[in-house]
Amino acid sequence: MTLLAALGAFTLGLLAAIGRVTIFAADTVSHFLRPPFYGREFAVALLNIGWLSLPVVGLTAIFTGAALALQIYAGGARFNAEAVVPQIVAIGMVRELGPVLVGLMIAARVTSSIAAEIATMKVTEQIDALVTLSTHPMKYLTVPRVLAALITVPLLVAVGDIIGIFGGYAVATGTLGFNASAYIRNTVDFLEPLDVISSLVKGAVFGFLAALMGCYFGMNSGRGAQGVGRATKSSVEAAAVLILAANFVLTGVFFSL
Protein backbone atom coordinates (compact mmCIF):
# COMPACT_ATOMS: atom_id res chain seq x y z
CA MET A 1 0.00 0.00 0.00
CA THR A 2 2.85 2.35 0.91
CA LEU A 3 4.53 1.50 -2.38
CA LEU A 4 1.34 2.24 -4.29
CA ALA A 5 0.90 5.52 -2.47
CA ALA A 6 4.50 6.49 -3.27
CA LEU A 7 4.00 5.53 -6.91
CA GLY A 8 0.78 7.54 -7.02
CA ALA A 9 2.41 10.57 -5.43
CA PHE A 10 5.31 10.35 -7.90
CA THR A 11 2.95 10.08 -10.87
CA LEU A 12 0.83 13.00 -9.70
CA GLY A 13 3.97 15.07 -9.09
CA LEU A 14 5.29 14.23 -12.55
CA LEU A 15 1.99 15.12 -14.22
CA ALA A 16 1.82 18.37 -12.28
CA ALA A 17 5.37 19.26 -13.36
CA ILE A 18 4.56 18.46 -17.00
CA GLY A 19 1.46 20.63 -16.70
CA ARG A 20 3.41 23.56 -15.24
CA VAL A 21 6.06 23.38 -17.97
CA THR A 22 3.38 23.10 -20.67
CA ILE A 23 1.53 26.15 -19.35
CA PHE A 24 4.82 28.06 -19.15
CA ALA A 25 5.63 27.11 -22.75
CA ALA A 26 2.17 28.08 -23.98
CA ASP A 27 2.39 31.36 -22.10
CA THR A 28 5.79 32.07 -23.66
CA VAL A 29 4.60 31.33 -27.19
CA SER A 30 1.47 33.42 -26.67
CA HIS A 31 3.70 36.43 -25.95
CA PHE A 32 5.72 36.06 -29.16
CA LEU A 33 3.31 38.16 -31.17
CA ARG A 34 1.95 40.46 -28.48
CA PRO A 35 3.67 43.77 -27.79
CA PRO A 36 5.64 45.23 -26.17
CA PHE A 37 8.80 43.76 -27.70
CA TYR A 38 12.19 44.35 -26.17
CA GLY A 39 14.55 44.73 -29.14
CA ARG A 40 17.68 45.34 -27.11
CA GLU A 41 17.17 42.25 -24.96
CA PHE A 42 16.47 40.23 -28.11
CA ALA A 43 19.67 41.49 -29.76
CA VAL A 44 21.72 40.65 -26.66
CA ALA A 45 20.16 37.17 -26.60
CA LEU A 46 20.97 36.66 -30.30
CA LEU A 47 24.58 37.57 -29.58
CA ASN A 48 24.90 35.40 -26.47
CA ILE A 49 23.09 32.34 -27.76
CA GLY A 50 24.10 32.48 -31.40
CA TRP A 51 27.36 34.26 -32.08
CA LEU A 52 29.12 33.45 -28.81
CA SER A 53 28.22 29.75 -29.09
CA LEU A 54 29.98 29.41 -32.45
CA PRO A 55 33.43 28.45 -31.08
CA VAL A 56 32.18 25.61 -28.89
CA VAL A 57 29.82 24.38 -31.61
CA GLY A 58 32.56 24.50 -34.22
CA LEU A 59 35.08 22.63 -32.07
CA THR A 60 32.52 20.00 -31.07
CA ALA A 61 31.48 19.45 -34.69
CA ILE A 62 34.96 19.25 -36.20
CA PHE A 63 36.21 16.68 -33.70
CA THR A 64 33.01 14.65 -33.99
CA GLY A 65 33.14 14.63 -37.80
CA ALA A 66 36.80 13.63 -37.74
CA ALA A 67 36.23 10.82 -35.24
CA LEU A 68 33.20 9.65 -37.20
CA ALA A 69 35.27 9.32 -40.36
CA LEU A 70 37.86 7.23 -38.55
CA GLN A 71 35.19 4.99 -37.00
CA ILE A 72 33.33 4.44 -40.27
CA TYR A 73 36.57 3.68 -42.09
CA ALA A 74 37.66 1.18 -39.44
CA GLY A 75 34.20 -0.39 -39.14
CA GLY A 76 33.60 -0.43 -42.91
CA ALA A 77 36.92 -2.25 -43.42
CA ARG A 78 35.40 -5.33 -41.74
CA PHE A 79 33.16 -5.86 -44.78
CA ASN A 80 35.13 -3.98 -47.46
CA ALA A 81 32.94 -0.87 -47.28
CA GLU A 82 35.58 1.77 -46.54
CA ALA A 83 34.33 3.82 -49.51
CA VAL A 84 31.09 4.81 -47.74
CA VAL A 85 32.90 7.21 -45.38
CA PRO A 86 31.72 10.45 -47.14
CA GLN A 87 28.11 9.34 -47.29
CA ILE A 88 27.90 8.06 -43.71
CA VAL A 89 29.73 11.07 -42.30
CA ALA A 90 27.33 13.36 -44.13
CA ILE A 91 24.19 11.53 -43.13
CA GLY A 92 25.42 10.96 -39.57
CA MET A 93 26.33 14.58 -39.04
CA VAL A 94 23.31 16.16 -40.71
CA ARG A 95 20.60 13.84 -39.49
CA GLU A 96 21.80 13.04 -35.97
CA LEU A 97 25.11 14.12 -34.56
CA GLY A 98 25.02 17.72 -35.73
CA PRO A 99 21.64 18.63 -34.22
CA VAL A 100 22.01 16.50 -31.10
CA LEU A 101 25.52 17.60 -30.21
CA VAL A 102 24.77 21.24 -30.91
CA GLY A 103 21.59 20.90 -28.84
CA LEU A 104 23.49 19.36 -25.94
CA MET A 105 26.25 21.99 -26.13
CA ILE A 106 23.57 24.69 -26.11
CA ALA A 107 21.99 23.01 -23.09
CA ALA A 108 25.34 23.04 -21.33
CA ARG A 109 26.31 26.56 -22.30
CA VAL A 110 23.09 28.52 -22.76
CA THR A 111 20.50 26.76 -20.61
CA SER A 112 22.76 26.85 -17.57
CA SER A 113 23.60 30.50 -18.16
CA ILE A 114 19.96 31.54 -18.60
CA ALA A 115 18.82 29.59 -15.53
CA ALA A 116 21.59 30.96 -13.32
CA GLU A 117 21.03 34.54 -14.48
CA ILE A 118 17.26 34.52 -14.05
CA ALA A 119 17.43 32.60 -10.77
CA THR A 120 19.89 35.15 -9.41
CA MET A 121 17.56 37.92 -10.55
CA LYS A 122 14.75 36.23 -8.68
CA VAL A 123 16.76 35.74 -5.50
CA THR A 124 17.89 39.38 -5.53
CA GLU A 125 14.33 40.63 -6.14
CA GLN A 126 15.19 41.98 -9.59
CA ILE A 127 12.18 40.16 -11.03
CA ASP A 128 9.90 41.77 -8.43
CA ALA A 129 11.52 45.08 -9.36
CA LEU A 130 10.67 44.47 -13.02
CA VAL A 131 7.02 43.97 -12.09
CA THR A 132 6.89 47.13 -9.98
CA LEU A 133 8.38 48.97 -12.96
CA SER A 134 5.43 47.85 -15.10
CA THR A 135 7.50 45.32 -17.04
CA HIS A 136 6.25 41.78 -17.60
CA PRO A 137 9.11 39.40 -16.70
CA MET A 138 7.91 36.88 -19.26
CA LYS A 139 8.12 39.46 -22.04
CA TYR A 140 11.38 41.00 -20.86
CA LEU A 141 13.32 37.88 -19.86
CA THR A 142 11.79 34.76 -21.39
CA VAL A 143 10.48 35.78 -24.81
CA PRO A 144 13.72 37.37 -26.12
CA ARG A 145 15.82 34.40 -25.03
CA VAL A 146 13.47 31.69 -26.32
CA LEU A 147 12.90 33.50 -29.61
CA ALA A 148 16.63 34.06 -30.07
CA ALA A 149 17.34 30.37 -29.44
CA LEU A 150 14.56 29.36 -31.80
CA ILE A 151 16.22 31.40 -34.57
CA THR A 152 19.92 30.92 -33.88
CA VAL A 153 20.20 27.25 -32.93
CA PRO A 154 19.10 25.99 -36.40
CA LEU A 155 21.78 28.25 -37.86
CA LEU A 156 24.30 26.85 -35.38
CA VAL A 157 23.23 23.35 -36.37
CA ALA A 158 23.75 24.21 -40.05
CA VAL A 159 27.20 25.56 -39.27
CA GLY A 160 27.92 22.50 -37.08
CA ASP A 161 26.84 20.16 -39.88
CA ILE A 162 29.16 21.85 -42.37
CA ILE A 163 32.11 21.94 -39.98
CA GLY A 164 31.49 18.31 -38.96
CA ILE A 165 31.48 17.21 -42.56
CA PHE A 166 34.65 19.21 -43.08
CA GLY A 167 36.21 17.39 -40.10
CA GLY A 168 35.43 14.07 -41.77
CA TYR A 169 36.72 15.39 -45.09
CA ALA A 170 39.98 16.57 -43.52
CA VAL A 171 40.68 13.19 -41.92
CA ALA A 172 39.52 11.18 -44.94
CA THR A 173 41.59 13.12 -47.45
CA GLY A 174 44.51 13.79 -45.13
CA THR A 175 45.11 10.36 -43.59
CA LEU A 176 42.77 7.81 -45.15
CA GLY A 177 43.70 8.40 -48.78
CA PHE A 178 40.38 9.66 -50.15
CA ASN A 179 40.28 11.85 -53.23
CA ALA A 180 39.16 15.37 -52.26
CA SER A 181 36.85 16.12 -55.17
CA ALA A 182 35.28 12.66 -55.09
CA TYR A 183 34.68 13.02 -51.34
CA ILE A 184 32.84 16.31 -51.82
CA ARG A 185 30.86 14.99 -54.79
CA ASN A 186 29.79 11.89 -52.86
CA THR A 187 28.74 14.00 -49.91
CA VAL A 188 26.67 16.41 -51.96
CA ASP A 189 25.11 13.72 -54.12
CA PHE A 190 24.12 11.58 -51.18
CA LEU A 191 22.42 14.20 -49.03
CA GLU A 192 18.72 14.85 -49.68
CA PRO A 193 16.71 17.99 -48.92
CA LEU A 194 14.83 16.11 -46.18
CA ASP A 195 18.12 15.45 -44.37
CA VAL A 196 18.85 19.15 -44.22
CA ILE A 197 15.28 20.12 -43.36
CA SER A 198 15.15 17.58 -40.52
CA SER A 199 18.44 18.94 -39.19
CA LEU A 200 17.19 22.53 -39.14
CA VAL A 201 13.82 21.61 -37.62
CA LYS A 202 15.59 19.63 -34.92
CA GLY A 203 17.80 22.65 -34.27
CA ALA A 204 14.78 24.92 -33.86
CA VAL A 205 13.04 22.49 -31.49
CA PHE A 206 16.20 21.89 -29.45
CA GLY A 207 16.88 25.62 -29.22
CA PHE A 208 13.34 26.26 -28.04
CA LEU A 209 13.57 23.52 -25.42
CA ALA A 210 17.01 24.58 -24.20
CA ALA A 211 16.06 28.24 -23.68
CA LEU A 212 12.64 27.38 -22.30
CA MET A 213 14.11 25.10 -19.62
CA GLY A 214 16.61 27.75 -18.61
CA CYS A 215 13.86 30.32 -18.23
CA TYR A 216 11.43 27.96 -16.50
CA PHE A 217 13.84 26.76 -13.84
CA GLY A 218 15.26 30.26 -13.39
CA MET A 219 11.82 31.76 -12.86
CA ASN A 220 10.88 28.97 -10.43
CA SER A 221 14.15 28.95 -8.52
CA GLY A 222 14.31 28.45 -4.76
CA ARG A 223 15.94 30.89 -2.39
CA GLY A 224 19.62 31.54 -1.89
CA ALA A 225 22.73 30.17 -3.53
CA GLN A 226 21.44 26.62 -3.16
CA GLY A 227 18.25 27.54 -4.99
CA VAL A 228 20.24 29.07 -7.86
CA GLY A 229 22.50 26.02 -8.04
CA ARG A 230 19.58 23.62 -8.02
CA ALA A 231 17.74 25.58 -10.71
CA THR A 232 20.84 25.58 -12.91
CA LYS A 233 21.46 21.86 -12.50
CA SER A 234 17.81 20.93 -13.03
CA SER A 235 17.52 23.10 -16.11
CA VAL A 236 20.47 21.43 -17.83
CA GLU A 237 19.25 17.94 -16.91
CA ALA A 238 15.75 18.68 -18.16
CA ALA A 239 16.98 20.32 -21.35
CA ALA A 240 19.34 17.44 -22.17
CA VAL A 241 16.71 14.76 -21.56
CA LEU A 242 14.04 16.66 -23.51
CA ILE A 243 16.42 17.25 -26.42
CA LEU A 244 17.25 13.55 -26.64
CA ALA A 245 13.57 12.57 -26.34
CA ALA A 246 12.54 15.14 -28.93
CA ASN A 247 15.31 13.88 -31.21
CA PHE A 248 13.88 10.37 -31.05
CA VAL A 249 10.37 11.64 -31.82
CA LEU A 250 11.51 13.88 -34.67
CA THR A 251 13.66 11.17 -36.19
CA GLY A 252 10.60 8.93 -36.16
CA VAL A 253 8.47 11.65 -37.73
CA PHE A 254 10.97 12.43 -40.51
CA PHE A 255 12.38 9.05 -41.37
CA SER A 256 10.20 6.22 -40.11
CA LEU A 257 6.70 7.23 -41.08
Add this chain to the structure above:
Amino acid sequence: MIQLSNVKKSFGNNHVLRGVNLDIPRGTSMVIIGGSGTGKSVALKCILGLVTHDSGTITVDGQPTGKGDRDAFLARFGMLFQGAALFDSLKVWENVAFRLRRGSLKRPKDEARDIAIEKLRRVGLTPDVADRLPAELSGGMQKRVGLARAIAAEPEIIFFDEPTTGLDPIMAGVINDLIREIVTEMGATAMTITHDMTSVRAIADNIAMLHDGKIRWTGPVADMDSADDPHLQQFITGSPDGPIEAVR
Protein backbone atom coordinates in the same frame (compact mmCIF):
# COMPACT_ATOMS: atom_id res chain seq x y z
CA MET B 1 -5.41 56.26 0.97
CA ILE B 2 -4.23 52.66 1.15
CA GLN B 3 -6.55 50.42 3.10
CA LEU B 4 -6.07 46.81 4.11
CA SER B 5 -9.13 45.06 5.53
CA ASN B 6 -8.85 41.64 7.13
CA VAL B 7 -6.09 40.60 4.72
CA LYS B 8 -4.99 37.00 5.10
CA LYS B 9 -2.19 35.11 3.42
CA SER B 10 -0.83 31.62 4.04
CA PHE B 11 1.99 29.65 2.46
CA GLY B 12 0.95 26.05 3.03
CA ASN B 13 0.50 25.68 6.78
CA ASN B 14 2.39 28.88 7.50
CA HIS B 15 -0.30 31.49 8.19
CA VAL B 16 1.69 34.67 7.65
CA LEU B 17 -1.07 37.27 7.63
CA ARG B 18 -4.03 36.40 9.83
CA GLY B 19 -6.28 39.37 9.23
CA VAL B 20 -4.37 42.60 8.78
CA ASN B 21 -6.33 45.85 9.09
CA LEU B 22 -4.42 49.02 8.31
CA ASP B 23 -5.15 52.50 6.95
CA ILE B 24 -2.43 54.67 5.44
CA PRO B 25 -3.78 58.18 4.81
CA ARG B 26 -2.71 59.97 1.65
CA GLY B 27 0.48 62.00 2.00
CA THR B 28 1.61 60.36 5.24
CA SER B 29 4.56 58.18 6.04
CA MET B 30 3.67 54.85 7.63
CA VAL B 31 6.40 52.62 9.02
CA ILE B 32 5.64 48.97 9.70
CA ILE B 33 7.78 47.35 12.36
CA GLY B 34 7.88 43.82 13.64
CA GLY B 35 10.18 40.87 14.09
CA SER B 36 11.70 38.89 11.27
CA GLY B 37 9.24 36.59 9.55
CA THR B 38 6.14 38.37 10.81
CA GLY B 39 4.87 39.11 7.31
CA LYS B 40 5.85 42.74 6.80
CA SER B 41 7.28 42.17 3.33
CA VAL B 42 4.37 39.90 2.43
CA ALA B 43 1.89 42.65 3.34
CA LEU B 44 3.78 45.09 1.15
CA LYS B 45 3.97 42.64 -1.74
CA CYS B 46 0.23 41.93 -1.41
CA ILE B 47 -0.49 45.62 -1.97
CA LEU B 48 1.63 45.65 -5.12
CA GLY B 49 0.17 42.38 -6.35
CA LEU B 50 3.55 40.61 -6.27
CA VAL B 51 1.89 38.14 -3.90
CA THR B 52 -1.82 37.34 -4.15
CA HIS B 53 -3.59 37.52 -0.80
CA ASP B 54 -5.97 34.70 0.11
CA SER B 55 -8.81 36.82 1.46
CA GLY B 56 -9.68 40.31 2.61
CA THR B 57 -9.55 43.49 0.57
CA ILE B 58 -6.82 45.94 -0.32
CA THR B 59 -7.83 49.26 -1.83
CA VAL B 60 -5.90 52.27 -3.08
CA ASP B 61 -8.04 55.40 -3.12
CA GLY B 62 -11.08 53.17 -2.82
CA GLN B 63 -10.20 51.05 -5.85
CA PRO B 64 -9.49 47.37 -5.16
CA THR B 65 -5.99 46.35 -6.20
CA GLY B 66 -5.69 43.67 -8.87
CA LYS B 67 -8.52 45.14 -10.94
CA GLY B 68 -8.33 47.57 -13.82
CA ASP B 69 -5.25 48.65 -15.79
CA ARG B 70 -2.22 47.05 -14.13
CA ASP B 71 0.27 49.35 -15.87
CA ALA B 72 -1.60 52.44 -14.71
CA PHE B 73 -1.86 51.02 -11.19
CA LEU B 74 1.85 50.25 -10.94
CA ALA B 75 2.76 53.62 -12.47
CA ARG B 76 1.51 55.19 -9.24
CA PHE B 77 4.11 53.30 -7.19
CA GLY B 78 7.83 53.49 -6.64
CA MET B 79 9.74 50.97 -4.60
CA LEU B 80 13.15 50.76 -2.98
CA PHE B 81 14.05 47.11 -2.47
CA GLN B 82 16.07 45.81 0.44
CA GLY B 83 19.09 44.96 -1.70
CA ALA B 84 18.33 47.78 -4.17
CA ALA B 85 17.52 45.11 -6.84
CA LEU B 86 19.36 47.01 -9.56
CA PHE B 87 19.60 45.31 -12.94
CA ASP B 88 23.20 44.14 -13.27
CA SER B 89 23.34 44.35 -17.04
CA LEU B 90 22.16 47.96 -17.27
CA LYS B 91 24.08 51.13 -16.54
CA VAL B 92 23.11 53.17 -13.50
CA TRP B 93 21.21 55.77 -15.52
CA GLU B 94 19.35 53.03 -17.40
CA ASN B 95 18.31 51.54 -14.07
CA VAL B 96 17.06 54.89 -12.81
CA ALA B 97 15.24 55.66 -16.06
CA PHE B 98 13.92 52.12 -16.51
CA ARG B 99 10.28 53.06 -16.10
CA LEU B 100 10.73 56.15 -18.25
CA ARG B 101 11.86 54.08 -21.24
CA ARG B 102 8.80 51.86 -21.48
CA GLY B 103 5.10 51.61 -20.78
CA SER B 104 2.69 54.47 -20.30
CA LEU B 105 5.40 56.81 -18.95
CA LYS B 106 7.79 56.35 -21.89
CA ARG B 107 10.03 59.33 -22.73
CA PRO B 108 12.69 59.91 -25.40
CA LYS B 109 16.09 58.51 -24.49
CA ASP B 110 17.83 61.87 -23.95
CA GLU B 111 15.02 63.20 -21.79
CA ALA B 112 14.96 60.00 -19.73
CA ARG B 113 18.73 60.23 -19.22
CA ASP B 114 18.47 63.86 -18.13
CA ILE B 115 15.78 62.96 -15.61
CA ALA B 116 17.88 60.06 -14.35
CA ILE B 117 20.90 62.30 -13.80
CA GLU B 118 18.72 64.86 -12.02
CA LYS B 119 17.34 62.13 -9.72
CA LEU B 120 20.86 60.84 -9.08
CA ARG B 121 21.87 64.35 -8.11
CA ARG B 122 18.81 64.51 -5.82
CA VAL B 123 20.08 61.48 -3.89
CA GLY B 124 23.59 62.90 -3.69
CA LEU B 125 25.31 61.11 -6.56
CA THR B 126 27.36 62.87 -9.22
CA PRO B 127 26.62 62.55 -12.96
CA ASP B 128 29.76 60.46 -13.55
CA VAL B 129 28.02 57.60 -11.71
CA ALA B 130 25.38 57.48 -14.44
CA ASP B 131 27.45 55.46 -16.89
CA ARG B 132 28.80 52.95 -14.39
CA LEU B 133 27.39 49.47 -13.81
CA PRO B 134 25.73 48.69 -10.46
CA ALA B 135 28.46 46.19 -9.55
CA GLU B 136 30.98 49.05 -9.55
CA LEU B 137 29.14 50.86 -6.75
CA SER B 138 29.28 50.45 -2.96
CA GLY B 139 26.24 49.18 -1.05
CA GLY B 140 25.32 52.70 0.06
CA MET B 141 25.58 54.04 -3.48
CA GLN B 142 23.44 51.18 -4.77
CA LYS B 143 20.77 52.07 -2.20
CA ARG B 144 20.84 55.65 -3.41
CA VAL B 145 20.50 54.52 -7.01
CA GLY B 146 17.58 52.33 -5.94
CA LEU B 147 16.05 55.36 -4.27
CA ALA B 148 16.59 57.45 -7.40
CA ARG B 149 14.87 54.74 -9.44
CA ALA B 150 11.96 54.65 -6.99
CA ILE B 151 11.35 58.40 -7.38
CA ALA B 152 12.27 58.75 -11.08
CA ALA B 153 8.68 58.81 -12.31
CA GLU B 154 7.53 60.92 -9.34
CA PRO B 155 5.11 58.34 -8.01
CA GLU B 156 2.25 59.10 -5.64
CA ILE B 157 3.12 56.17 -3.39
CA ILE B 158 6.59 54.97 -2.44
CA PHE B 159 7.48 51.74 -0.63
CA PHE B 160 10.76 51.27 1.18
CA ASP B 161 11.73 47.72 2.14
CA GLU B 162 14.41 47.74 4.85
CA PRO B 163 16.04 50.89 3.46
CA THR B 164 18.97 50.95 5.89
CA THR B 165 19.73 47.25 6.27
CA GLY B 166 23.41 46.51 5.72
CA LEU B 167 24.50 50.13 5.82
CA ASP B 168 26.82 51.77 8.33
CA PRO B 169 25.13 54.20 10.77
CA ILE B 170 26.26 57.29 8.89
CA MET B 171 25.03 56.04 5.51
CA ALA B 172 21.82 54.83 7.18
CA GLY B 173 21.31 58.35 8.51
CA VAL B 174 21.89 59.78 5.04
CA ILE B 175 19.31 57.42 3.53
CA ASN B 176 16.81 58.17 6.31
CA ASP B 177 17.18 61.90 5.76
CA LEU B 178 16.82 61.51 2.00
CA ILE B 179 13.66 59.47 2.39
CA ARG B 180 12.14 62.00 4.75
CA GLU B 181 13.06 64.95 2.50
CA ILE B 182 11.89 63.30 -0.69
CA VAL B 183 8.60 62.10 0.73
CA THR B 184 7.92 65.56 2.15
CA GLU B 185 8.83 67.50 -1.00
CA MET B 186 6.95 65.12 -3.31
CA GLY B 187 3.92 64.93 -1.04
CA ALA B 188 3.96 61.20 -1.57
CA THR B 189 2.36 58.50 0.55
CA ALA B 190 5.13 56.34 1.97
CA MET B 191 5.17 52.89 3.48
CA THR B 192 8.39 51.63 5.00
CA ILE B 193 9.33 48.30 6.48
CA THR B 194 12.19 48.33 8.93
CA HIS B 195 13.64 46.89 12.14
CA ASP B 196 15.76 49.98 12.64
CA MET B 197 14.23 52.17 15.36
CA THR B 198 16.44 55.10 14.33
CA SER B 199 14.84 54.89 10.88
CA VAL B 200 11.40 54.70 12.45
CA ARG B 201 11.91 57.95 14.34
CA ALA B 202 13.44 59.66 11.29
CA ILE B 203 10.93 58.56 8.65
CA ALA B 204 7.57 57.88 10.29
CA ASP B 205 4.46 59.96 10.77
CA ASN B 206 2.66 56.85 11.95
CA ILE B 207 3.81 53.40 12.84
CA ALA B 208 2.15 50.01 12.91
CA MET B 209 3.49 46.96 14.66
CA LEU B 210 2.85 43.64 12.96
CA HIS B 211 3.04 40.60 15.19
CA ASP B 212 1.67 37.11 14.80
CA GLY B 213 0.03 38.01 11.51
CA LYS B 214 -1.97 40.97 12.84
CA ILE B 215 -1.44 44.64 13.58
CA ARG B 216 -0.73 44.78 17.34
CA TRP B 217 -0.55 48.54 17.63
CA THR B 218 -0.80 51.52 15.35
CA GLY B 219 -0.61 55.22 15.98
CA PRO B 220 1.46 58.39 15.58
CA VAL B 221 5.18 58.00 16.10
CA ALA B 222 4.98 60.58 18.92
CA ASP B 223 2.78 58.18 20.90
CA MET B 224 5.02 55.19 20.40
CA ASP B 225 7.16 55.52 23.51
CA SER B 226 4.20 56.11 25.83
CA ALA B 227 2.10 53.26 24.42
CA ASP B 228 1.29 50.55 26.93
CA ASP B 229 1.41 47.63 24.51
CA PRO B 230 4.02 45.22 25.93
CA HIS B 231 4.89 43.83 22.47
CA LEU B 232 5.63 47.30 21.16
CA GLN B 233 7.64 48.27 24.22
CA GLN B 234 9.71 45.10 24.01
CA PHE B 235 10.41 45.80 20.35
CA ILE B 236 11.37 49.42 20.99
CA THR B 237 13.72 48.54 23.83
CA GLY B 238 15.05 45.42 22.12
CA SER B 239 14.69 43.47 25.33
CA PRO B 240 14.87 39.66 25.14
CA ASP B 241 12.35 39.53 28.00
CA GLY B 242 8.70 40.06 27.17
CA PRO B 243 5.76 38.57 25.29
CA ILE B 244 7.71 38.22 22.03
CA GLU B 245 9.76 35.06 22.14
CA ALA B 246 13.44 35.71 21.52
CA VAL B 247 13.90 32.28 19.95
CA ARG B 248 11.49 31.81 17.04
